[in-house]
Amino acid sequence: xxxxxxxxxxxxxxxxxxxxxxxxxxxxxxxxxxxxxxxxxxxxxxxxxxxxxxxxxxxxxxxxxxxxxxxxxxxxxxxxxxxxxxxxxxxxxxxxxxxx
Numbered sequence: 001x002x003x004x005x006x007x008x009x010x011x012x013x014x015x016x017x018x019x020x021x022x023x024x025x026x027x028x029x030x031x032x033x034x035x036x037x038x039x040x041x042x043x044x045x046x047x048x049x050x051x052x053x054x055x056x057x058x059x060x061x062x063x064x065x066x067x068x069x070x071x072x073x074x075x076x077x078x079x080x081x082x083x084x085x086x087x088x089x090x091x092x093x094x095x096x097x098x099x100x
Contacts, residue, residue: 011023
């Protein structure tokens with residue numbers, strides 16, 4: 001059974017700040033979810049193949065054939081910025097805020 005203390009613990013781990021009414025609502029929601037999971041555990045699944053996808057799907061791969069490559073100048077023709085033979089892009093990681 002899930003209680004408010006468990007929800008408060010999860011709230012702290014997730015670094016959330018919930019109001020008391022949100023905490024009560026989450027407690028009820030999580031209790032219903034766990035009850036449903038318990039109910040599913042009662043089903044006899046012996047001999048039932050697990051599904052990876054609801055539909056039968058299969059990747060379609062093309063043959064790996066050798067083809068002529070593009071010239072470097074043609075590749076970089078529409079690039080907004082370049083550094084030698086590399087595309088130059090804005091940084092995505094702030095070095096000042098990265099940890100160790």
